[in-house]
Amino acid sequence: xxxxxxxxxxxxxxxxxxxxKRGGLVAxxxxxxxxxxxxxFDSTAVKKIYAAKGRPSDNPxxxxxxxxxxxxxxxxxxxxxxxxxxxxxxxxxxxxxxNKKDCIPLETxxxxxxxxxxxxxNNIAQKLINLAKVPIxxxxxxxxxxxxxxxxxxVIDDLNGKVDMILCGDDxxxxxxSTIIDMTVEIPKILRPGAITFEMIKKVLDKxxxxxxxxxxxxxxxxxxxxxxxxxxxxxxFDANQKNISDKINELILQNSDKKIGVLACDQTKHLYxxxxxxxxxxxxxxxxxxxxxxxxxxxxxxxxIEIIYAESFAQNGICFAIMNRLLKAANYKFIx
Ligand code: TXA
Ligand code: MG
Numbered sequence: 001x002x003x004x005x006x007x008x009x010x011x012x013x014x015x016x017x018x019x020x021k022r023g024g025l026v027a028x029x030x031x032x033x034x035x036x037x038x039x040x041f042d043s044t045a046v047k048k049i050y051a052a053k054g055r056p057s058d059n060p061x062x063x064x065x066x067x068x069x070x071x072x073x074x075x076x077x078x079x080x081x082x083x084x085x086x087x088x089x090x091x092x093x094x095x096x097x098x099n100k101k102d103c104i105p106l107e108t109x110x111x112x113x114x115x116x117x118x119x120x121x122n123n124i125a126q127k128l129i130n131l132a133k134v135p136i137x138x139x140x141x142x143x144x145x146x147x148x149x150x151x152x153x154x155v156i157d158d159l160n161g162k163v164d165m166i167l168c169g170d171d172x173x174x175x176x177x178s179t180i181i182d183m184t185v186e187i188p189k190i191l192r193p194g195a196i197t198f199e200m201i202k203k204v205l206d207k208x209x210x211x212x213x214x215x216x217x218x219x220x221x222x223x224x225x226x227x228x229x230x231x232x233x234x235x236x237x238f239d240a241n242q243k244n245i246s247d248k249i250n251e252l253i254l255q256n257s258d259k260k261i262g263v264l265a266c267d268q269t270k271h272l273y274x275x276x277x278x279x280x281x282x283x284x285x286x287x288x289x290x291x292x293x294x295x296x297x298x299x300x301x302x303x304x305x306i307e308i309i310y311a312e313s314f315a316q317n318g319i320c321f322a323i324m325n326r327l328l329k330a331a332n333y334k335f336i337x
Contacts, residue, residue, distance in 0.1 A: 001161055001162065001163070001164070002161075003159070003160050003161055003162070003163055003164065003165065003166055004164065004165040004166070005152075005156060005160070005165070005166045005168065006165070006166075006167065006168065007167075007168050008028070008029065008124040008167040008168060008169045010127075012167060013124060013127050013128050013131060013167065014131060015165065016028065016128055016132075016165050016167050017128055017131035017132040017133075019164045019165050020037060020038065020039050020045075020128070020132040020134065020136060021039070021132055021133070021134070023038070023039060023042050023044060023045040023048075024038070024045070024048075024163075024164035024165070025037065025038050025045070025048050025049060025052055025162075025163040025164050025165075026038075026128070026163065026164060026165045026166075026167060027141040027149075027155045027159055027163055027165070027166045027167065028124060028125055028128050028138075028141075028167040028169070029122055029124050029125065029152070029167065029168075029169030029170070029173075030064075030120040030121075030122045030125045030138075031092070031093060031120055031121045031122040031125075031173060031174055032093045032120075032173065032174050032175070032176060032177050032178050032194070032195070033140050033141070033142075033148040033149055033150055033173065033175070033176070033177055033295070034140065034141035034142075034148070034149040034150070034152070034154070034155045034169075035062075035064065035125070035136075035138030035139065035140060035141055036049055036052065036053060036138055036139060036140070036141040036159065036163065037049075037064070037128070037136040037137065037138040038136065038137055038138075039132070039134045039135075039136065039137070040061070040063045040064075040074075040104060040108050040134065040135040040136060040137035041103060041104070041105070041134055041135070042105075042134075043105040043106075043107040043108070046061065046105065046107045046108050046137050047107055049061065049137065049138075049139065052159060052162040052163055053139065053142070053143060053144045054143055054144045054145075055139065055144040056144070057107070057110065057111075058110050058111055059110050059139075060108070060109045060110030060111075060112055060115070060116060061108050061109075061110070061116075061137040061138065061139050062095050062116045062117070062118050062137070062138060062139065062178070062180075063104065063108065063115055063116065063117050063118070063135045063136070063137050064117075064118050064119070064120055064125065064129055064135060064136045064137070064138050065117060065118075065119050065129060065135050066119070066125075066126045066127075066128075066129030066130040067119075067130065068086060068090055068119060070135065071086070071098075071117060073101070073103070074100065074101055074103060074104050074115065074117065074135060075098035075099060075100055075101060075115060075117060076098065076099045076100070076101055077098065077099050077184070078098065079183065081183060081188060081205050081206075082096055082098065082183040084204050084205065085181065085183070085201070085204060085205070086119075088204050089196050089200075089204075090119040091119040091120055091121040091126070092119075092120075092121045092196065093118075093120075093121070093174055093177075093178040093179060093194055093195045093196055094118070094178055094179050094181065094194075094196040095116045095117065095118040095178045095179065095180045095181070095192075096116070096117055096118075096180075096181055096183055097114050097115070097116045097117075097180065097181065097182040097183060097184055097191070098114065098115060098117060098183060098184060099113060099114055099115075099184055100112075100113060100114060100115035108137045114182075114184050116180060117135075118178055122169070124167060124169050128167070140177055141155050141158070141159060142154070142155075142158050143158045143159075145228060145230055146158060146229075146230065147229050147230070147231060147295040147298040147299055147330070148176075148177060148229065148295050149295070150173050150175050150292070150295050150296050151170055151296060152166065152168035152169065152170055154295075154296070154299055155168075157299075173292055174194070174195040174288075174291060174292065175291045175292035175293065175294055175295060175296075176194055176195060176291045176294065176295075176319070176322050176323065176326060177192065177194060178192075178194050178195075178196070179192060179193060179194030179195065179196040179197070179201075179322070180192040180194070181201065181208070187207045187208070187209050188201075188205055188207065188208045188209070189208070189209050189210070189211055190208065190209070190210045190211060191211050192322075192325070193210070193321045193322035193325050194319075194322050195291070195319055195322065197317075197318050197319060197321065197322070198210055198321070199317070199318060228326075228329040228330070229295070229298065229326050229329050229330045230298075230329075230330050230332075231298040231299070231301050231302050231306070231309065231330065232301075232302050232306075232307075233262060233301055233302070233306045233307050233308055233309045234307070234308050234309070234334075235308075235309045235311060235327075235330050235331035235332070235334065236308070236309070236310050236311070236331060236334045236336055237311050237312075237313050237327060237328065237331050237334065237335045237336065238310060238311070238312060238313060238336050238337070239313050239335070239336070239337035240312040240313045240314070241313075242337060245312065246269060246272035246273060249263060249273065249310045250272075250273060250274055250275075252310065253273070253274070253275050253276050253310075254275070256308060257275070259307045259308050260277070260304070260305055260306050260307045260308075261275075261276040261277065261306065261307070261308045261309075261310065262276060262277045262278070262279065262301045262304070262306035262308070262309045262310070263276050263277070263278045263279070263309070263310050263311070264279055264281065264297060264301075264309055264310070264311035264312065265278055265279070265280050265281070265312055266280055266281055266282060266283065266284040266290065266312065267280050267282060267283045267284065268283070268284050269284075269312060276310075277301070277304055277306055279297045279300060279301070281293045281294060281297055287314070287315075287318060287319045287320050287323065288319065290314070290320075290323060291319050291322065291323050294323055294326060294327075295326075298330060311327060311331065313327070313335070314327065
């Protein structure tokens with residue numbers, strides 16, 4: 001398939017909207033990561049997303065809307081707590097799970113009767129959805145299991161030749177996928193941490209809990225059970241609170257000198273590592289930047305043929321909790337302390 005690759009100006013977005021209307025696939029930027037979109041009402045179009053990504057068909061998609069008022073058309077039972085979240089956080093990086101209406105096909109919801117909905121804050125995404133005049137089902141625009149795409153070059157690497165069009169934005173990004181909260185259960189539950197943090201949601205809702213297994217191996221969001229965000233290298237995380245982790249890591253680098261080793265560090269620690277490929281995610285006191293750089297760093301390790309990655313851990317609160325969740329998945333939960 002020939003993929004149209006264009007900078008997301010008005011005429012390109014118009015072209016992309018026509019493709020969506022005709023049942024095609026368009027990768028587009030959002031304020032979190034790039035999405036791979038199709039008409040959420042069109043089961044044939046949605047099946048093409050699973051094929052292009054190599055995604056298991058029981059892993060439901062997020063439906064993106066371009067206007068709050070559209071929500072009523074696709075979901076049932078919007079309770080007052082959900083309304084509070086919408087008022088506070090939409091448009092933005094919060095995905096809310098509702099009971100779905102029949103107009104959303106089971107292909108889009110991965111066979112579930114619930115549906116995840118998001119109103120993205122990104123201008124290009126909003127224009128695209130509103131010009132297409134349909135909600136757009138879009139998972140992250142990476143090959144299934146690979147790190148999500150935060151730059152158009154990542155999307156081109158993964159999807160050129162597999163989709164109809166790639167809209168290139170390279171705008172400001174949070175760099176991690178949206179927070180997901182399930183509002184169909186008695187106590188609202190965060191299924192995936194993101195830039196809208198537990199602490200922020202707690203200020204709006206009386207009750208909210210975090211899926212217990214989020215940082216272990218068996219979480220509830222269907223997609224979370226698959227290997228995720230994984231670079232080609234084997235990843236090991238080291239407890240950054242421990243003294244002298246750089247000594248420990250440098251020792252391991254020497255022991256494995258036949259392997260190409262990468263270290264994921266921050267500005268404060270990058271100079272401590274020897275005889276390896278070091279990447280800094282940024283200033284450790286600026287977690288927003290760390291989140292923005294995270295997926296690109298995993299891809300840079302791949303591009304440099306790194307076989308083992310030793311990564312420093314992050315805190316477990318605020319957006320760092322989301323970074324740590326992605327890092328643990330990339331490492332297949334190998335945490336050394
Ligand atoms: O920021 C984002 O959310 C990006 C951009 C493109 O919007 N999208 C994204 O989609 O991250 P994806 O497909 O990579 O992740 C969606 C996650 C999956 O883990 C999926 O299992 C979960 O949401 N999910 C979707 N619908 C669900 C539902 N009804 N119940 C529970 N989990 C659901
Ligand atoms: Mg994804």
